[in-house]
Structures are given as C-alpha cells and as structure tokens.
Amino acid sequence: MKTTQILIAGFGGQGILFAGKFLAYKGLLEGKQISWLPSYGPEMRGGTASCSVIISDTPVGSPIVSKPDVLVAMNLPSLDKYEDSVVPGGVIFVDSTLIERKVNRTDVTVYYVPSTQLASDNNLGNLANMIMMGKLMDVNGDYNEDGIHAALGKVISARHADMQAVNLKALEIGKNN
Amino acid sequence: MVVFEKPKSLADVPLHYCPGCTHGIIHRLVAEVIDELGIEGKTIGVAPVGCSVMAYDYFNCDMVEAAHGRAPAVATGLKRSDPENHIVFTYQGDGDLASIGMAETVHSAARNENITVIFVNNAIYGMTGGQMAPTSLPGQVTQTSPYGRDTDHCGFPIKVCEMLSQLDGPEYLERVSVNNVKNIKAAKKAIKKAFENQINGKGFSLVEVVSTCPTNWGLTPVKALEWLEEKMLPYYPLGVYKDRSAQKEGE
Amino acid sequence: MADKVLMKGNEAIAEAAIMAGCRHYFGYPITPQTEIAAYMAKRMPKIGGVFLQAESEIAAINMVYGVSSTGKRVMTSSSSPGVSRKSEGISYMAGADLPALIVNVQRGGPGLGGIQPSQSDYFQATRGSGHGDYHLIVLAPSSVQEMADLTIKGFDLGDKYRMPVMLLADGTMGQMMEPVSFDNVETKEYDKSWAVTGTKCERKHNIINSLYLKPEELEKENFARFERYKVIEANEAMYQEYKMDDAEICVVAFGIAARVAQNAIDAAREEGIKVGMIRPITLWPFPKAPMLAATDKVHTFISVEMSMGQMIEDIKLATECRRPVELCNRVGGMIPTPDEVLDSIRAAAQKGGNK
Numbered sequence: 178m179k180t181t182q183i184l185i186a187g188f189g190g191q192g193i194l195f196a197g198k199f200l201a202y203k204g205l206l207e208g209k210q211i212s213w214l215p216s217y218g219p220e221m222r223g224g225t226a227s228c229s230v231i232i233s234d235t236p237v238g239s240p241i242v243s244k245p246d247v248l249v250a251m252n253l254p255s256l257d258k259y260e261d262s263v264v265p266g267g268v269i270f271v272d273s274t275l276i277e278r279k280v281n282r283t284d285v286t287v288y289y290v291p292s293t294q295l296a297s298d299n300n301l302g303n304l305a306n307m308i309m310m311g312k313l314m315d316v317n318g319d320y321n322e323d324g325i326h327a328a329l330g331k332v333i334s335a336r337h338a339d340m341q342a343v344n345l346k347a348l349e350i351g352k353n354n
Numbered sequence: 355m356v357v358f359e360k361p362k363s364l365a366d367v368p369l370h371y372c373p374g375c376t377h378g379i380i381h382r383l384v385a386e387v388i389d390e391l392g393i394e395g396k397t398i399g400v401a402p403v404g405c406s407v408m409a410y411d412y413f414n415c416d417m418v419e420a421a422h423g424r425a426p427a428v429a430t431g432l433k434r435s436d437p438e439n440h441i442v443f444t445y446q447g448d449g450d451l452a453s454i455g456m457a458e459t460v461h462s463a464a465r466n467e468n469i470t471v472i473f474v475n476n477a478i479y480g481m482t483g484g485q486m487a488p489t490s491l492p493g494q495v496t497q498t499s500p501y502g503r504d505t506d507h508c509g510f511p512i513k514v515c516e517m518l519s520q521l522d523g524p525e526y527l528e529r530v531s532v533n534n535v536k537n538i539k540a541a542k543k544a545i546k547k548a549f550e551n552q553i554n555g556k557g558f559s560l561v562e563v564v565s566t567c568p569t570n571w572g573l574t575p576v577k578a579l580e581w582l583e584e585k586m587l588p589y590y591p592l593g594v595y596k597d598r599s600a601q602k603e604g605e
Numbered sequence: 606m607a608d609k610v611l612m613k614g615n616e617a618i619a620e621a622a623i624m625a626g627c628r629h630y631f632g633y634p635i636t637p638q639t640e641i642a643a644y645m646a647k648r649m650p651k652i653g654g655v656f657l658q659a660e661s662e663i664a665a666i667n668m669v670y671g672v673s674s675t676g677k678r679v680m681t682s683s684s685s686p687g688v689s690r691k692s693e694g695i696s697y698m699a700g701a702d703l704p705a706l707i708v709n710v711q712r713g714g715p716g717l718g719g720i721q722p723s724q725s726d727y728f729q730a731t732r733g734s735g736h737g738d739y740h741l742i743v744l745a746p747s748s749v750q751e752m753a754d755l756t757i758k759g760f761d762l763g764d765k766y767r768m769p770v771m772l773l774a775d776g777t778m779g780q781m782m783e784p785v786s787f788d789n790v791e792t793k794e795y796d797k798s799w800a801v802t803g804t805k806c807e808r809k810h811n812i813i814n815s816l817y818l819k820p821e822e823l824e825k826e827n828f829a830r831f832e833r834y835k836v837i838e839a840n841e842a843m844y845q846e847y848k849m850d851d852a853e854i855c856v857v858a859f860g861i862a863a864r865v866a867q868n869a870i871d872a873a874r875e876e877g878i879k880v881g882m883i884r885p886i887t888l889w890p891f892p893k894a895p896m897l898a899a900t901d902k903v904h905t906f907i908s909v910e911m912s913m914g915q916m917i918e919d920i921k922l923a924t925e926c927r928r929p930v931e932l933c934n935r936v937g938g939m940i941p942t943p944d945e946v947l948d949s950i951r952a953a954a955q956k957g958g959n960k
Contacts, residue, residue: 198782202611205784213611213782217637217720238867240781243942331611365810396803398675410812416801418674419814421697424667427659431671431679432801434629434655440675440803458667461660 180233187251192306197228203328204232212240304347311351361385374575404447423455426462464523466557484570515595525557609784615640621756628654631668637776638710666694676800682708696735700815704763710779713938721938722776727915743888749783764795844892852881858909869946893923904958
C-alpha cells in the first residue's frame with residue numbers, strides 16, 4: 178500500500194499543470210487512484226503555478242499536497258516556498274539551470290537537473306518540465322515505455338500528435354541525465 | 355352578423371385597470387393581432403411587474419409572470435427552448451423596461467433576440483402609486499418628484515426607441531400611441547408587424563406605445579389624452595426608428 | 606476501468622448535465638467555475654443545444670426561468686457573488702415551482718471576497734438564498750465522480766419535486782481532476798403538463814407565476830410547498846458514514862473539507878483515537894437522523910467547515926444539543942490542513958466530552 182504525494186511548482190508557462198496531468202494519467206492507466214489539483218487564478222498567467230498530484234494504491238483523501246513526498250522545483254521562489262514542507266526522507270528535484278542555490282535540507286534526497294538548459298540544447302523549446310518528469314519516473318523506478326506512450330496519448334490532443342515525439346525525447350533525456 | 359366581439363385571445367374576465375387607462379386598448383390590440391395571425395396556440399406571453407402584472411390572467415395564451423425588469427431574459431429562455439414553435443412576447447411598462455430591466459432590454463435587442471416587446475410608456479410608475487419613471491418628463495410632478503422632475507438633480511428621461519436604434523442588433527423599433535382612432539390603427543399595424551417579424555424569423559421587434567395614466571397624472575381621462583398630445587408626443591415623437599428589412603429593401 | 610477519464614470537477618458537472626438531458630445553459634463568467642461555461646459553449650452547438658452567455662447572472666437565471674417554464678431541463682452555474690445576484694430569480698423559481706440545476710462553485714466572501722475555495726455560502730444555500738419561505742435541495746459532492754453523479758441526480762430531484770436544486774461545490778472541487786466514469790447514466794421522465802409550450806388551442810392556458818395578491822391563497826401555496834418539503838426531508842437525505850462503528854468522536858464535514866478530514870481521521874485512528882465522520886451529501890435536507898442516533902455513542906462532534914461556523918448550527922439542531930459541538934474552521938479561501946483537523950480531534954479526545 179503506497180501513496181505518493183507530488184508537488185510540482187514553477188512559473189506559469191513552464192508547463193507545470195501539463196506535467197502533473199501527464200503523471201496523473203499515467204497513474205490512472207496503471208490502475209492507481211489519483212487526484213490532480215492546480216493552483217488557479219491570476220497567478221497562473223506568469224506568476225507562480227503549482228500542481229498537487231497524488232498517486233495511490235488506496236482511495237485518495239485530501240487532494241491537497243501540503244507535505245509532499247516529492248517536490249519538483251522549477252524556479253527559485255518555488256524551492257524557497259516549499260523546501261521545508263517536504264517530508265523527511267522525501268525527494269526534491271531541482272531545475273539547476275534556473276535555481277543557483279543548493280537545497281538546505283539534509284534529510285531529503287536531491288537531484289539537480291539542468292532541465293531548462295537541456296531543453297534548450299536539444300531544441301526542445303519549453304519542455305524542461307517533461308525532462309524533469311523523465312528523471313522523476315526514472316528515480317521512482319516506474320519509467321515504462323508503454324505507460325508513457327499511453328499517458329502522452331491522453332494528454333496530447335490528436336490535433337497535436339506531432340508533439341508526441343518531442344515529449345518522448347524530453348522524457349528520455351531526463352531519464353538518461 | 356357579428357359586428358363587434360371580444361378577441362379570442364383575451365380572457366373573459368374584468369380587467370383591473372383604472373377608468374381611462376389605455377392598457378385595455380393595448381391589450382385588445384395585442385389580442386386582435388394574435389387572433390388575426392392565428393398564433394394563439396403557440397404564443398407565450400411574459401407579464402412584467404407594474405400595472406400589467408396580472409396580464410397573465412387577461413391573455414388566453416400560455417403566460418409567464420417575470421421578476422421586475424427580467425421579462426426579456428425570461429422571453430429569451432422561452433423562445434430558445436423551441437424557436438420553431440414558440441411565439442413569445444413581453445408586455446412591459448416604463449419602469450420595468452427602461453429602469454430596472456434596462457440591461458435585459460439592451461442586451462436582448464443587441465442579440466436581436468427573436469421576440470416581440472410591447473413597451474407601454476406612460477411616464478410614471480402606476481402600480482406603486484405615481485412615482486417618477488425613467489420616462490417622466492422634465493418638470494413632471496410625481497410623488498417622488500413633488501417639485502417637478504429636476505434634470506440637474508435626477509437627470510433626463512430615456513428615449514428608448516432612439517437609444518436602441520443606435521444598436522446594430524434590433525430588427526424593428528417603432529413608437530406609436532393610442533390617443534385617437536388614427537393612432538390606435540397605426541399602433542395595431544405596428545404591433546402586427548412586430549409579431550410578423552418574429553414569425554418570419556427577423557428578430558427583436560419593439561413597439562413603444564405612448565400611453566396615459568389619468569389616475570396618477572391627476573387628470574380626467576379626456577384631460578389625460580390632451581396632456582399626452584401636448585406634453586408627451588413632442589418629447590417622444592411617433593414613428594419608425596428602425597426597420598432593418600425595409601432599410602435593406604430600400605438600398 | 607477503461608471508461609474512466611480524468612476530468613476537472615467543473616467539466617464533469619457540464620458533461621453530466623448533458624447526459625442528464627440538459628440542452629440549455631445560461632451563465633456569466635466568474636472564477637473559479639468558468640470551465641463549466643467553456644465546456645457548454647463547445648459542446649452545446651454540436652448536440653443541438655443552446656449555450657448563451659448572458660449579460661449578467663441576473664439575466665442568466667431568468668433565462669433559466671424561461672426554459673424551465675417550458676418544461677425542459679436547464680442549468681446555470683456561478684460562484685458566490687454571482688449566486689447572490691441569481692438569488693432573486695431563484696426565489697421566483699421556488700415560488701413558481703420551477704425545477705433547474707444551479708451550480709455554486711464557492712469562493713471566499715463576503716463581498717467580492719477572493720477567488721480561493723470556501724464553504725461560506727452554506728447559509729445562503731440551505732436557507733433558501735432569496736426572499737420568502739422556501740428551500741432548495743442542496744447537494745454537496747466531495748469527489749469529481751460525485752459531482753457528475755449528483756448533477757444527474759439533481760435534475761431528477763428537481764423534476765420530481767418541481768423545485769430548484771443547488772449543487773454546492775467549491776473552487777478546489779471545481780478545479781481538481783479525478784477519474785470519472787459516466788456508465789449507466791439513467792434519468793427519469795416526469796409529468797410536465799404544467800409547462801407553457803403554447804396551448805395548441807387544445808387546453809386552458811397554463812400560467813407560471815409566483816404572485817398571489819390574496820394572502821389566503823399565498824398562505825395556502827406556502828403550506829402546500831412545505832408539505833412537499835416534509836416528504837423530501839423524510840425521503841431524500843443523503844450522507845456517508847466513515848469509521849463510525851465504534852466512534853466516540855464524530856467529525857461532520859462536507860465537500861473538500863470532508864476529504865481533508867478523512868486524512869486527519871486516519872491519522873487519529875493510528876494514534877488510537879476512536880473517531881469517525883458523518884459526511885452530509887445533502888445539506889438540505891440535512892441528514893439529522895444519523896447525527897441524532899450518533900449521540901448515543903459519541904461524546905463530541907466536530908464541525909469541520911470552511912466558514913465561520915454555519916453548518917455547526919444544523920449539527921446542534923440535529924443532535925438537539927445533547928453533546929458538545931466543536932468548530933474546526935478556516936475561512937477566506939484557506940483550507941484546513943489535515944494536521945489542524947487532527948489537533949481538533951486530539952483536543953476533543955482529551956476533553957472527552959467534558960465542557
């Protein structure tokens with residue numbers, strides 16, 4: 178019986194909600210109980226955006242992640258705001274392109290991924306979010322091609338099917354980094 | 355041979371209107387038009403809040419009583435429920451249509467909502483006992499403008515047809531009166547056209563009827579008709595303010 | 606399983622309404638429920654329905670009044686300040702015995718308030734919202750699936766009892782995504798011979814009206830309506846019990862607050878505290894019977910709500926004040942954390958019902 182509470186946070190426009198939706202759909206397709214909750218309001222347009230995702234073997238209680246097992250920090254304000262809320266023994270993923278400082282906590286595992294730089298180096302536009310998701314799945318040990326394909330199929334509309342390949346590439350770069 | 359009978363669309367009940375009030379004439383014109391067009395069975399009327407609040411008892415067609423000012427919104431729902439089979443009209447006074455319900459009036463006109471609006475303008479709130487209306491004339495004495503409507507203090511009357519004619523939306527706007535036989539005939543023609551427009555899918559048609567309120571004006575019925583002619587008609591000139599289809603034909 | 610899709614609560618409401626046969630939607634934009642309007646704007650034209658953005662919430666509810674008068678299923682949605690504006694029309698619908706589904710995705714108040722989730726329209730919803738003696742059936746979902754299910758049920762209840770029904774959600778419920786399925790959607794047909802659809806010259810004219818100038822008549826109408834309300838109170842109260850079998854403390858919470866409370870109850874149970882929850886699903890009629898019954902074994906009730914303490918009054922009435930009722934609340938758009946609720950539970954356990 179396992180419940181993973183994930184908080185993804187960054188600027189509006191970094192694809193925070195999309196990344197969360199991808200994880201949620203992947204969990205759903207793998208038979209998990211899931212919930213996805215975005216921050217909403219004017220801050221979505223350029224301010225901070227965050228997204229709570231819960232993936233669980235049992236029905237999800239509160240959909241609000243206040244003590245994340247996993248924090249994905251895509252910018253400095255997000256790390257500043259949420260670092261202390263991560264449970265002891267939890268995991269923090271840091272976009273080290275945009276966040277220069279190190280994580281202060283010593284009771285968590287930290288992965289520094291220069292995802293914004295990697296996205297730019299690989300012509301992947303603003304897919305730093307998916308590079309981060311690739312890394313996250315790899316660390317969690319649930320990076321599986323079938324699940325990823327299926328989940329991408331759900332979150333990318335048929336109209337933008339050509340986006341599948343670039344998203345896959347971003348996930349792979351994340352996994353291999 | 356029958357030379358005079360009550361229109362079928364008018365219920366056989368005594369109306370509650372005051373002696374000399376022109377609501378009775380306007381009710382009759384609407385009912386005659388419904389009869390003549392043979393639409394009694396598909397017509398749904400919307401009664402307002404004001405003197406004609408109980409119009410739902412007077413018209414023989416299906417009727418809905420609306421909240422104050424909301425008749426055009428209610429009519430929008432009634433019409434859009436089944437546009438092919440519902441003929442929908444509202445019957446509203448000046449307080450209802452031009453004060454509290456102005457937003458609904460303007461927006462249903464802007465949408466060219468395919469409904470017929472009968473707007474009775476008697477320049478006063480009748481039902482509540484003679485208060486200043488959005489169409490009360492400058493200087494007009496009412497219960498809430500006891501020293502005469504002071505335009506510096508409470509502004510000017512609203513000329514509904516003129517105002518709505520600035521919108522691209524509405525199909526047909528005409529101001530008529532029922533102060534004499536000639537004008538009554540013209541009023542009926544306008545009301546008929548407003549219903550025909552709806553039947554032909556042309557859209558929002560409003561007929562403003564300049565009317566009397568002898569009781570609250572404090573005049574006899576005859577004096578009230580004179581006051582209407584001398585005071586109201588110069589401020590509210592009769593005529594067609596918009597007729598889009600006619601305009602198109604003319605181009 | 607394959608049929609489950611991820612949907613925002615707001616979208617689930619919209620889709621469920623369509624499945625329930627609703628083909629008319631009128632609304633005005635307001636955060637945090639605008640997804641409902643957006644969904645309807647996209648779908649309605651494709652299925653022969655009508656989506657119309659009204660000039661105000663006031664116009665929207667009166668368009669709803671118009672369609673409902675013709676006997677068709679119709680809905681509107683808004684958030685707190687917008688529901689205040691609709692309240693006049695809701696009162697008229699109650700007075701004219703017209704069904705409709707009105708969705709309130711609540712945000713903080715009073716006034717313009719904020720845009721974050723709240724439950725502070727509890728009084729407004731359960732006490733009728735507008736002027737005069739009337740009730741709405743008030744449904745309070747606590748999951749996206751329930752938002753869909755209760756939307757469908759709401760249409761049925763409204764038609765069955767000829768009255769407006771309110772779906773009372775909040776910003777979190779509206780924005781969250783969870784799996785939802787629309788299997789086995791069944792709706793019933795109800796007699797609507799009262800509707801105005803044109804007499805076809807075949808019957809006496811129907812009148813939709815809430816005006817009764819003779820007080821004797823208006824009183825009679827009110828009495829008759831409240832007789833119907835008694836039937837609803839006897840038959841339609843819905844609730845869910847959670848770990849109540851051996852509970853000595855009873856949390857009462859609805860909507861998103863119930864989800865938070867569930868985490869706190871699980872944590873308290875791990876500490877050996879015997880705590881459970883009664884989650885009202887209908888806020889009116891309020892599930893009084895299970896709460897009164899619980900007073901036999903429970904020493905303290907805790908009302909967890911995102912308001913200054915509104916539902917707590919109904920709990921006290923339901924339990925006839927036999928046990929203390931504590932309040933655990935956050936307001937203004939704040940949501941209580943599981944830890945805050947847990948603290949309340951611990952405090953109640955320590956006091957053991959002693960004042």
